Amino acid sequence: MTECLLKLCAHRAVEGMQCKAPALRQSDYCRHHARVHRPTAILPAYVFAGETASDIRLALLHTIDDLASGQLSPKLGGQILFELDKRIRALKSNSASDSASALGAQHP
Numbered sequence: 001m002t003e004c005l006l007k008l009c010a011h012r013a014v015e016g017m018q019c020k021a022p023a024l025r026q027s028d029y030c031r032h033h034a035r036v037h038r039p040t041a042i043l044p045a046y047v048f049a050g051e052t053a054s055d056i057r058l059a060l061l062h063t064i065d066d067l068a069s070g071q072l073s074p075k076l077g078g079q080i081l082f083e084l085d086k087r088i089r090a091l092k093s094n095s096a097s098d099s100a101s102a103l104g105a106q107h108p
C-alpha cells in the first residue's frame with residue numbers, strides 16, 4: 001500500500017464536502033481557500049459596540065480618531081468606515097420602510 005504524501009485542502013463546503021485541491025506547503029488550505037481562511041486583522045471593539053444610530057456615530061468618531069492618531073492603518077480604517085457606512089444605510093432604509101408601513105397603516 002502506498003502512502004499518499006499529498007496533503008489535501010482542509011476546507012469544507014457548506015454541504016460538508018472537502019476541497020480536493022492540494023494544500024499549499026505551509027498551509028492546511030489550497031491557494032484559493034488559504035485566502036478565505038486567512039486570519040483577519042483584529043478590529044477594535046467599538047466596531048461591534050451596537051447597531052443603533054448613536055452606537056454607529058460613536059464608532060465613526062473612534063475610527064476617525066484612531067486613523068488620525070495612526071492607531072489604525074488607512075486600509076483597515078477605510079474598511080471599517082465602509083462597514084459603518086453600510087450599517088447607516090441599512091438603518092436609514094429600515095426606518096424609511098417602517099415610516100412607509102406606518103403611513104400605510106394610517107391611510108389604507
Ligand SMILES: [Zn+2]
Pocket residue numbers: 009010011019020021029030031032033
Ligand atoms: Zn481548497
